[in-house]
Amino acid sequence: MQTTHHKPFHLEYAPSIESTDIVKIEAKNKLFIDGKFVEPTSKKYFSTVNPATGSTLAQIADANAKDVDLAVKSARKAYSKVWSKMSGKDRGKYLFRIARLIQEHARELAVLETLDNGKPIKESRDIDIPLVAAHFFYYAGWADKLDYAIPGKDVKPLGVVGQVIPWNFPLLMAAWKIAPALACGNTVVIKPAETTSLSILLLAQIFQEAGLPDGVVNIVTGAGETGAAIVNHNDINKIAFTGSTEVGRIIQKAVAKTDKKLTLELGGKSAHIVYEDAAIDQAVEGAINGIFFNQGHVCCAGSRLLLEESIASEFVDKLKTRMETLRVGNPLDKNTDIGAINSAAEHSKIQKLIQTGISEGGEYFEPTSSQLPEKGFFQKPCFFNNVSSAFTLSRIEVFGPVLAISTFRSVSEAIAKANDTQYGLAAGIWSEKGSKIHKTAAGLKAGVIWANTYNKFDPSSPFGGYNESGFGREGGRHGLFPYLSI
Amino acid sequence: MSELTKSSANLKIAKTIKLFIGGDFPRTESGRSMPVFQAKSKKLYANLCKASRKDLRNAVTAAQGAQHGWAAKTAYNRTQILYRMAEMTEGKREEFIEVLTGTLGYTKIQANKAVNEAIDAFVYYAGFADKYQQLVGTVNPVSGPHHNFTTSEPVGVVALVGNVKFNLGDLVAQIAAVIASGNAVIVIMANEGAASIAPLSEVFATSDLTKGVVNLLTGDLQELYPHMGTHMEINSISFQNSDKKVLGELKEMGATNMKRVIGPVKEQLSLDHLINFVEYKTVWHPIGN
Numbered sequence: 001m002q003t004t005h006h007k008p009f010h011l012e013y014a015p016s017i018e019s020t021d022i023v024k025i026e027a028k029n030k031l032f033i034d035g036k037f038v039e040p041t042s043k044k045y046f047s048t049v050n051p052a053t054g055s056t057l058a059q060i061a062d063a064n065a066k067d068v069d070l071a072v073k074s075a076r077k078a079y080s081k082v083w084s085k086m087s088g089k090d091r092g093k094y095l096f097r098i099a100r101l102i103q104e105h106a107r108e109l110a111v112l113e114t115l116d117n118g119k120p121i122k123e124s125r126d127i128d129i130p131l132v133a134a135h136f137f138y139y140a141g142w143a144d145k146l147d148y149a150i151p152g153k154d155v156k157p158l159g160v161v162g163q164v165i166p167w168n169f170p171l172l173m174a175a176w177k178i179a180p181a182l183a184c185g186n187t188v189v190i191k192p193a194e195t196t197s198l199s200i201l202l203l204a205q206i207f208q209e210a211g212l213p214d215g216v217v218n219i220v221t222g223a224g225e226t227g228a229a230i231v232n233h234n235d236i237n238k239i240a241f242t243g244s245t246e247v248g249r250i251i252q253k254a255v256a257k258t259d260k261k262l263t264l265e266l267g268g269k270s271a272h273i274v275y276e277d278a279a280i281d282q283a284v285e286g287a288i289n290g291i292f293f294n295q296g297h298v299c300c301a302g303s304r305l306l307l308e309e310s311i312a313s314e315f316v317d318k319l320k321t322r323m324e325t326l327r328v329g330n331p332l333d334k335n336t337d338i339g340a341i342n343s344a345a346e347h348s349k350i351q352k353l354i355q356t357g358i359s360e361g362g363e364y365f366e367p368t369s370s371q372l373p374e375k376g377f378f379q380k381p382c383f384f385n386n387v388s389s390a391f392t393l394s395r396i397e398v399f400g401p402v403l404a405i406s407t408f409r410s411v412s413e414a415i416a417k418a419n420d421t422q423y424g425l426a427a428g429i430w431s432e433k434g435s436k437i438h439k440t441a442a443g444l445k446a447g448v449i450w451a452n453t454y455n456k457f458d459p460s461s462p463f464g465g466y467n468e469s470g471f472g473r474e475g476g477r478h479g480l481f482p483y484l485s486i
Numbered sequence: 487m488s489e490l491t492k493s494s495a496n497l498k499i500a501k502t503i504k505l506f507i508g509g510d511f512p513r514t515e516s517g518r519s520m521p522v523f524q525a526k527s528k529k530l531y532a533n534l535c536k537a538s539r540k541d542l543r544n545a546v547t548a549a550q551g552a553q554h555g556w557a558a559k560t561a562y563n564r565t566q567i568l569y570r571m572a573e574m575t576e577g578k579r580e581e582f583i584e585v586l587t588g589t590l591g592y593t594k595i596q597a598n599k600a601v602n603e604a605i606d607a608f609v610y611y612a613g614f615a616d617k618y619q620q621l622v623g624t625v626n627p628v629s630g631p632h633h634n635f636t637t638s639e640p641v642g643v644v645a646l647v648g649n650v651k652f653n654l655g656d657l658v659a660q661i662a663a664v665i666a667s668g669n670a671v672i673v674i675m676a677n678e679g680a681a682s683i684a685p686l687s688e689v690f691a692t693s694d695l696t697k698g699v700v701n702l703l704t705g706d707l708q709e710l711y712p713h714m715g716t717h718m719e720i721n722s723i724s725f726q727n728s729d730k731k732v733l734g735e736l737k738e739m740g741a742t743n744m745k746r747v748i749g750p751v752k753e754q755l756s757l758d759h760l761i762n763f764v765e766y767k768t769v770w771h772p773i774g775n
Contacts, residue, residue, distance in 0.1 A: 134629070151621045152757060245744070252741035257734030264744070422743070434771070441769045452772040458628035462636050462768045467721070468744045476626050478636060478766050486758050 013327065016334040018121045023111045025198065028059045031067055031221060032204040034074035035214025041066045046223075048197060051118035051340040052331050052376040060197045063220035068189065068229035071218035075160045075187040076235055078215030083187050084157055086213075088144030095140030095183060097210045102133040105206060109199055113171055114331045116198040118340030118377070119294055121332050131457055132175040135475075138459035139179035142480060146184060149477060155484040157185030158261060159237035162230040164251075166243045167193035167342050168297040168399075172457075173242055174200045176474045178217055179459075184483035186238070187216050191230055194223040195343045228254075236260060240482065242299070244397075245423070245468050263472025263482040265299065265464055267397040268425030271418035272302030272454065273408075273440065276310045278430035282452065284318045287403070290428055290454040292326065292381045295338055296401035297346075299469075300426035302454050304394060305383070306417055309407045316385055316405065323381055324369045338401060340376050347377040350400035357384045357393045357402070389420050397423070411436065415443035424466025428454045447473070505535050505704065506687035508548030509697025515540050520704070522681045525591030534680055537705035539713045542672065545701035546719050549643045549670035552698030557640050557668030559696070561616035568612035568662060570693040572605045575658075581685040582654070589681045590652065603655025610755045611662035618667065618760050626768070633771040638764040640668035641746060642721035645714045647707060650727050652679025658686075659754035660726055661700060667764050669722075670699045674714070676707035707732070715739030722746040722763055 028045060030037040045059040063071075083091070102109065109132070110125040119128070146155050161181045165173040170192055181188050192200045204219050220226055231239055231254050238261040241251050245266040255262050272290045274283045290302025307315050331339030341347040358364050362384030372378040383403035387394050393404045408414040418427055426448040429440045437451040447465045450456060457463065462478040464470060472482040504511040516538035522531045535541075556564070575582070579601050586597040619638055626634040644664045648657045657673075664671045675683050683702050690700040703710070707727070714720060715736045722745055725733050737747045751759045 150757065248744070249741040252744065253738045256737035256741070257731075266744070437771060438769075441767075441771075447765065447767060449767065449769045451770060453632065453770055456628075456630065456632065456770055458626065458630070458634070460626040461628050461634050461770070462624075462626070462766055464766070466765050470744060471746055473766050476636065476768075477624055478622075 013335045015330070017330065018111060018114070018332045018334060020111055020115060020332065022108045023115065025058050025112070029061060029197065029201050029221070031061045031063055031071070032201065032217075032219040033067070033071045034218065035208065037204070040064065041070070046194065048116060048195060050115050051342050052373070054376050057116060058198065060194070060221045063191075063222040063226045063229075065229040068220050068226060068233060071189045071220050072160060072233050072235050074215035074218050075189050078213060079160055079187040082213045083182075083216050084185050088146060088185070091182060091185065092140045092143035094210060094212055095136050095143060095179060098206060098212065099133050099136035099140060101206045101209055102129070102136060105202070106130070106133070109171060109202060111332075112202055113199045114339070117167065117170055117196050118331050118342050120336040120339040122334055122336070123294060128169055128172045131459070132171050135172075135175040135179045135459040139183040142180075143183040146480065146484065149480045149484060150486055153486050155486055158483060158485055159186060160235060161186045161188050161238045161240060161483065162233065162236040163188060163190040163240045164227045164230060164243065165190065165192055167196040168294060168299070170196035171199040171203060174203060177240055177242075180474070180479045181240075181483050182216065184480060186483055189218045189220060189230055189236070191220050191222060191226050194221070197221040231255065234258070238262070238483070240472070241265070245470075248470055261482070264470035265472070265474060266468065266470035268299050268301070268423045268465065268469050269304055269395065269397055269421045270300050270302050270423070270426040270428070270446065271304045271306050271444075272428040273306045273414045273418060273430065274308060274311070274315060275414075275429075275431040275436065276308040277432050277436070279432060279452070280311065280315060280318065283430040284315065284322055286428065286430060286452070286454045287319060288322055288326070291403045292338055292401050293455045295341055295379070297342060297399055298455060300448060300455065302426070302428050303398060303403060304418075305403055305405045306414055307405065307407050308414070309409050312407045319383070320365060320367070324367045326367065326370065326381055328370050328378055328380060329373055338381060341379050341400065342377070344377055346399070347379060350379055350398060350402065353393065353396065353398050353400070354382065354402060357391070360391055362387055362391060362393065389417065395421065411440060415440060419443075419445045422468040425469035426450070426465075500532070501684060503532050503534055503681060503684045505537055505541060506683065506690065506700070506702040507541065507545045508552070508701065509691060511687065514538055515544070520706070522589055525587070525589055531589050532681055534683070534704040537703035537710065539710070541703055541705075542710055542713050543717070545672040545703060546643060546717055548698035548701055549672055550719055552696045553640070553643055553668070553670035556665070556670060556696045556699045559668075561619065564615040564666065564668065565612050567694050568608055568615055568666060571662075571689050571695070572608035572612065574689040574692050575601065575605050575608060578685045578689060582682065585682050585685060586654070590679060600654040604658040607655050607659035607662055607755060611659070611666040611760070614757070614760055615666040618757060621757060622761055622764070628770075631773045633773055634768065636766050636768045638667065638761065639767055641763050641765050642669060643719055644669045644671050644722045644724055644763055645720050646671050646673045646724040647711070647727045648673070648675070648677065650677060650729065652677045652682070654679065654682060656726070656754050659759070660724060663759040664724055664763050665699055666760055669763050672701045672703065672720075674707055674710055675702060675704045676710075680704040711736060712739065715745075716742055718743045720745060722748065724748050724763065726750050
C-alpha cells in the first residue's frame with residue numbers, strides 16, 4: 001500500500017462568519033406544557049454550552065417525574081378533548097401552517113442549531129432546517145388521507161406518544177417524531193437531548209404562533225431521568241426513541257411488560273462499498289460525506305469503507321488528499337466542513353476509541369494541514385486503514401469522524417463483510433453498473449441503501465434499520481404505521 | 487394406539503409421531519416423551535416427543551440455513567408451493583380428521599370444518615405471496631435525481647407460538663403468514679392439539695417446500711420459551727398465545743438482539759398479519775448519465 005499522497009497547494013479562506021444577531025437566547029429556558037412555558041416543579045436548571053467555545057449559552061429546565069406527569073396529563077387532555085376529535089383536514093392545516101412558519105424562521109433556527117449543537121452553519125442552513133420544514137409539509141398532507149395508509153384497513157390514532165430524541169440532528173429529529181405523530185391524530189410529550197434543547201424550544205414558540213391547540217405537543221427538557229419518566233409513565237400509549245442501541249435495549253425491556261407500542265431507531269456501523277468500476281473521484285467525495293458529514297455524529301454514517309482491492313491504494317491516496325482540504329473549525333464560518341463535537345463527554349469517548357484503534361495496531365491517518373481551534377471540542381477527521389473485522393473500530397459505533405477501511409475481492413465478499421455486524425441501518429454502494437448496484441442492494445441487510453450517493457434524506461423516503469439498529473420506519477407512508485392502530 | 491387392542495386379522499400399525507426439523511423426522515435428542523390421550527379418556531393416543539433446548543437450537547440452525555434460498559425463490563414459486571400445501575392438506579383430510587376426532591373429541595362435522603379452514607388459510611396466503619409487495623412497497627417522490635423505492639424483505643427466522651386453545655385453521659394461517667414472504671419458522675406446538683403435528687409435518691414435507699423452512703416441535707412451552715427469547719439467531723417471534731406474562735418476558739429477553747416480538751393478531755387472514763414479519767428496505771438509485 002502506498003503511503004504517499006498529494007498535498008494540495010494551500011488555499012487560504014477568508015472567514016465568512018454567520019451573524020448570531022438574529023438569535024435571542026433566554027437566560028432561563030422553561031418547560032413547554034399545555035401550550036405555555038412553565039417553571040419546572042423541580043426548580044432545577046442545568047447549563048447548555050456552545051461546543052465550539054465551551055462557554056455557557058443558557059440554563060435549561062430539568063424536568064422531573066412530576067413535570068413529565070403534568071406534560072402527559074396535558075397531552076391526554078388535548079388528545080381526548082381536541083386533537084382526536086378534530087378533522088384530519090384541520091390537523092393537516094395546522095401542520096401546513098407550522099411548516100410555513102419554520103421556513104419563515106429558517107435562518108434563526110439554523111443559527112441557533114449551530115450554536116447549541118456545533119454543526120457547520122452550511123449544514124444546519126442547507127440540510128437540517130429545510131428538511132424540518134419539508135417533513136411537516138409532507139405529513140401535513142397525510143392527516144386527512146389516513147384511510148389510504150394501509151390498503152383495506154381502518155386506522156386510528158394511538159393516543160399519547162412519548163418521544164425521546166438525540167443531539168445530533170436536534171430539530172430534524174423533533175420533526176421526524178412530531179410531524180407523523182400529529183398527522184395521525186396523536187398528541188406528544190417529547191424530550192430533546194440535554195445538550196441540545198434550544199432549537200425545539202424555539203419550535204415551541206412556532207407552535208404558539210401557529211395557534212396549535214394547547215397540550216398537543218409538550219416539551220420536557222432534561223437528561224436520562226426525564227427520559228425514563230416518559231418511558232415508564234403508565235398513561236403513554238407509545239414510545240418512539242432515537243439514540244444508542246444500548247439505551248434502546250433498556251427501553252425495550254422497560255416497556256416489555258406493558259401495552260405500549262415501541263419504535264426504535266438506533267445505532268449503526270454502516271458499510272460503504274466501492275467497486276472498481278465506480279466513478280472514483282465521486283466515490284471519494286461520497287466516502288468523505290458518508291463519514292465526516294455532521295462530524296460523523298450520524299447513526300447511518302458510512303463508518304466502514306470497503307474498497308475493492310484493485311483500487312484500494314489509489315482510493316486511499318485520493319482520500320488522504322481530500323481530507324487535507326477539509327476545514328475543521330468555527331461552525332458559524334460558512335466555509336467550515338467539520339464543526340465542533342457536541343460535548344466534552346462525546347469528545348473524550350471518540351478520543352478513547354481512537355486510542356483503542358491505535359493500540360490495536362491500526363494504520364492511522366489524520367490530515368496535517370488544518371489546525372484545530374484552541375477552545376471548544378474539535379476533532380480532526382481520521383481513518384484506520386487495513387483493519388480486520390475483529391478490529392474494535394470495525395464493530396463499535398464511534399459516532400465521530402473516524403473511518404475504518406478494509407478491502408474485498410468480489411461482490412459476494414463485499415456483501416458478506418458489509419453484513420458482518422449486529423447492526424443493519426444503512427449502506428452505500430458505488431458502481432457505474434446498475435445491475436451490480438441492485439444485486440448488492442438486494443444482498444445487504446440494511447434498511448437504507450444509497451447508491452452513488454450517501455447521507456441523503458427526504459421526508460417521503462422511509463428510514464430505519466434491520467436487526468440491532470432498531471425497528472419501525474420514519475418518513476414516507478411507512479412512517480405512518482408506527483403511529484396508527486391498525 | 488388404542489386400535490392395537492382391537493382384535494383383527496391384521497394388527498394395526500400405529501404411526502410413531504416425531505418432530506419435524508430441517509425436512510427430517512427426528513425423535514427428540516433428549517429421548518423424552520409426553521403422552522397425548524384419547525379425547526375424554528385416560529387411554530393413550532400416542533407418545534409425542536418432548537422437544538428440548540437442543541432440538542430448538544437444531545431447528546433454528548435448519549431454519550437459518552433454509553431461509554435465504556426460500557426467500558430467493560420467485561414469489562410465483564412460493565405461491566405455488568403454498569397452494570400445494572392446500573392440495574396436500576386436502577389429500578390428508580382423513581388423517582387430520584382422525585387426529586382431531588381422536589385427540590380433541592371433535593365431531594366429524596367439526597373436524598371437516600377445521601380442515602376446510604386450514605385449506606382456506608393456505609389458499610389465502612398462497613394468493614398473497616406475490617401480491618403484498620405491491621400493497622406495501624412504494625416508489626418515493628424524493629426531491630432530487632434519485633429513483634427511490636421501498637421494498638419488503640422477510641425478517642428472517644421466526645419462532646411461532648400458536649393459540650392457547652388449539653385451532654388448526656389459525657395455526658396454518660399463522661405459519662403461512664410467516665413463510666409467505668420468505669421467512670423460515672420454528673413452531674412450538676404445546677397445546678392439546680399437538681398430535682396434529684403428524685399430518686401437518688407431512689403436508690410440509692410433500693409440498694416441494696425448501697427443507698428447513700417449516701420446523702415443528704412438540705413440547706412444553708414453559709420450558710422452551712426462555713430459549714426462544716434469548717436465541718440470537720431468532721429474528722422475530724410470532725406470539726399468538728394470550729399469556730401476557732410470557733409475552734412480556736419474551737419482549738424483555740428479545741432486547742438482547744432487538745427481536746421483533748409480535749403479540750396476537752386481530753385477524754388471522756389479513757395483510758397486517760403477513761407484514762408483521764417483513765422489513766422495509768429503501769434504495770436510492772441514481773438517475774443520470
